[in-house]
Amino acid sequence: MSPDLRNIPCLTLDGQHKTLGEFAGKVLLVVNTASQCGFTPQYKGLEELWQRYRGRGLMVLGFPCNQFGNQEPGDTLDIAQFCEAKFGVSFPVFRKVDVNGELAHPLFVKLKHKAPGLLGSERIxxxxxxxxxSRDGSQVKRFAPITKPAALEAAIEEMLG
Known part of the structure; x- marks a missing residue:
């Protein structure tokens, strides 16, 4: 994994300090999530991808965000309980972060730069x-919120090799 991604600190919902270096050699699927969004049912599809591909080296990483329509208003415990009870989420979910603006989490700053969106916009x-x-962090592909997790299978297969 590239050094610019490897040392980024993250805090899990249960308070564990992690860096992305702990996932070195894995293909990462990083998603900004929310519990009260029209796309929230995608948690199920993300969990299915995690179950299907984790043995081959996929890590799904969820980062709750409250910057869009106040759709993640809960605290850490609310988020954890919701993800587990409603969708059986077992992949790592981290503490709530900002993905845009001055307080954007460094992971999302790097990802947006490596894979800009429509018309080159870095904003989520x-x-x-x-x-x-990709496993070494050299390739980053960005997918829109409307893209269902199952639609990522070909790209995941390609990166897993």
């Missing part, structure tokens, strides 16, 4: 924007 437009990162 809504919840459930997805970034697929």
């Amino acid at each position: 437009k809504w919840n459930f924007t997805k970034f697929l990162v």
Whole structure:
């Protein structure tokens, strides 16, 4: 994984300090999530991808965000309980972050730069924007919120090799 991604600190919902270096050699699917969004049912599809491909080296990483329509208003415990009870989420979910603006989490700053959106915009437009990162971090593909997780299978297969 490239050094610019490897050392980025992240805090899990249960308070564990992690860096992306702990996922070195894995293909990462990084998603900004929300519990009260029209796209929230995508949690199910993300969990299905995680179950199907984790043995081959896929890591799904969820980052709750409240910057779009106040759709993630809950605290850490609310988010954890919602993800587990409603969708059986077992992939790593991190503490709530900003993905845009001055307080944007460094991970999303890097991902947006490596994979800009429509017309070269780096701004994330809504919840459930997805970034697929190659094992070494050299390739990043961006997918729109409307793209269902199942539609990522070909890209995941390609990056898993």
